[in-house]
Amino acid sequence: xxxxxxxxxxxxxxxxxxxxxxxxxxxxxxxxxxxxxxxxxxxxxxxxxxxxxxxxxxxxxxxxxxxxxxxxxxxxxxxxxxxxxxxxxxxxxxxxxxxxxxxxxxxxxxxxxxxxxxxxxxxxxxxxxxxxxxxxxxxxxxxxxxxxxxxxxxxxxxxxxxxxxxxxxxxxxxxxxxxxxxxxxxxx
Amino acid sequence: xxxxxxxxxxxxxxxxxxxxxxxxxxxxxxxxxxxxxxxxxxxxxxxxxxxxxxxxxxxxxxxxxxxxxxxxxxxxxxxxxxxxxxxxxxxxxxxxxxxxxxxxxxxxxxxxxxxxxxxxxxxxxxxxxxxxxxxxxxxxxxxxxxxxxxxxxxxxxxxxxxxxxxxxxxxxxxxxxxxxxxxxxxxxxxxxxxxxxxxxxxxxxxxxxxxxxxxxxxx
Numbered sequence: 001x002x003x004x005x006x007x008x009x010x011x012x013x014x015x016x017x018x019x020x021x022x023x024x025x026x027x028x029x030x031x032x033x034x035x036x037x038x039x040x041x042x043x044x045x046x047x048x049x050x051x052x053x054x055x056x057x058x059x060x061x062x063x064x065x066x067x068x069x070x071x072x073x074x075x076x077x078x079x080x081x082x083x084x085x086x087x088x089x090x091x092x093x094x095x096x097x098x099x100x101x102x103x104x105x106x107x108x109x110x111x112x113x114x115x116x117x118x119x120x121x122x123x124x125x126x127x128x129x130x131x132x133x134x135x136x137x138x139x140x141x142x143x144x145x146x147x148x149x150x151x152x153x154x155x156x157x158x159x160x161x162x163x164x165x166x167x168x169x170x171x172x173x174x175x176x177x178x179x180x181x182x183x184x185x186x187x188x
Numbered sequence: 189x190x191x192x193x194x195x196x197x198x199x200x201x202x203x204x205x206x207x208x209x210x211x212x213x214x215x216x217x218x219x220x221x222x223x224x225x226x227x228x229x230x231x232x233x234x235x236x237x238x239x240x241x242x243x244x245x246x247x248x249x250x251x252x253x254x255x256x257x258x259x260x261x262x263x264x265x266x267x268x269x270x271x272x273x274x275x276x277x278x279x280x281x282x283x284x285x286x287x288x289x290x291x292x293x294x295x296x297x298x299x300x301x302x303x304x305x306x307x308x309x310x311x312x313x314x315x316x317x318x319x320x321x322x323x324x325x326x327x328x329x330x331x332x333x334x335x336x337x338x339x340x341x342x343x344x345x346x347x348x349x350x351x352x353x354x355x356x357x358x359x360x361x362x363x364x365x366x367x368x369x370x371x372x373x374x375x376x377x378x379x380x381x382x383x384x385x386x387x388x389x390x391x392x393x394x395x396x397x398x399x400x401x402x403x404x405x406x407x
Contacts, residue, residue: 012256023280024226028246033340036246044252052256073219098197101229142205166202184258 004063008055015055019048022064026071029140032125033133041077046111065147069155072137091156099169102176127177131170140164142169177184194338195223200230263400270397277390284383 006014047070051058060066066135067182097145128136135155141155149167153160196216202208203216220227 013370015189015256016253023252024247027248027252028243031246031248041248041250041252044248045254048252049254052254101197118241121243124243128240139240143237144243147204149202164202164207165198168198171201171233171236171240175232178236178239187310 004139007052008058010056012052014181015052018063019051022067025064029145030071030075031136032128032140033137035180039078040075043074044071045126046073047177050074062151064145065151065155068141068145068147072141072155073157076133076137099172100176102171102179105149122166123174123178123183124174127174127181130177131173134172135173138166139174142167143171195226197226197229200226201233204230204233206301218376231340263404267397267400270395270400271395274390274397277386277393281383281386283389284386288383308309 003014003018007018011115016031023044027040027044030043030047031037034040034043045066050070051067052069058066128140131139138152138156138158141152144151147155147164149160152158152167158166196203196219199208199212199216206213208216220230257306
């Protein structure tokens with residue numbers, strides 16, 4: 001019997017072990033949606049409590065995907081509440097057209113040659129921050145957490161076509177932001 | 189779709205992630221073979237994806253895992269009382285064992301004498317004997333088996349002594365001054381509860397303390 005089975009039967013220690021295994025990944029994801037700090041911490045903690053209470057009814061196969069679904073839904077609710085107060089939409093409506101491909105300026109390093117150093121990390125974090133929330137969410141679930149498109153569709157309660165579109169748009173947006181900061185695209 | 193004439197820009201990320209149906213993937217692959225522009229875009233999307241994947245995990249400032257198995261508040265006092273109780277009963281066990289062994293070692297050579305001494309000590313424990321009474325009881329010790337009727341059935345010599353001594357005034361005085369003595373002498377262990385009982389209580393308290401401690405450590 002693994003930790004998930006024991007946790008499902010009410011073993012708090014087994015759940016504790018599961019939660020600790022996903023704590024940082026979950027916080028990182030929520031912090032990149034909401035911004036690092038108390039809000040993201042509260043969302044993750046609430047998600048754990050909610051998961052513990054709902055665990056007896058959990059019948060899926062991926063505990064991680066289920067946990068991410070709970071946490072990202074709470075994070076989206078927080079953003080919606082914030083935007084509602086400011087009377088702003090969560091994201092601009094999804095578009096079907098080409099997101100646009102920015103032309104690089106000469107002089108910067110090529111994207112394909114960027115080492116994952118501190119400068120590159122800061123630039124990528126900054127580029128991600130300008131991507132609309134639901135696109136960023138889908139891209140992070142894919143590139144950072146490695147979920148399949150089907151799993152992302154389940155986590156975000158979206159159609160698979162929407163997931164494909166969001167991931168592509170977000171990836172192009174990050175690439176365009178990096179290019180706008182001086183990185184040189186390999187095709188440029 | 190194999191005759192793809194337009195650039196399949198919107199499919200490039202899904203192609204990169206192997207998320208296209210096989211027919212679509214074949215068509216995109218065929219297009220890429222003859223299109224340097226799209227190959228370049230795929231390379232940049234892949235580089236972007238790798239940069240995002242290389243982002244480090246962020247650390248929260250505090251633990252976010254709720255303490256779901258928190259122990260009930262009464263568990264700490266139970267652990268403390270269990271530990272104390274275990275010590276007290278262990279002490280009582282040792283004390284009673286020493287007293288009993290001491291009284292049996294210091295007693296007379298016959299069963300009747302030992303029983304008499306135990307009867308005398310019971311009287312003293314009940315605060316019915318003063319120093320003078322102790323002396324009196326000690327001097328009456330050989331005659332005291334009169335207060336231990338059970339001894340008559342255990343030893344023929346005892347019954348003879350009892351018959352001989354029962355008429356003495358000293359034995360009568362002892363019996364009168366210590367009414368509780370005959371009841372205690374009648375028991376198999378003499379003074380108070382048997383030591384094994386204290387030992388059992390000590391073990392029980394230690395077990396309670398141990399279980400409470402384990403539960404507190406898990407919480």
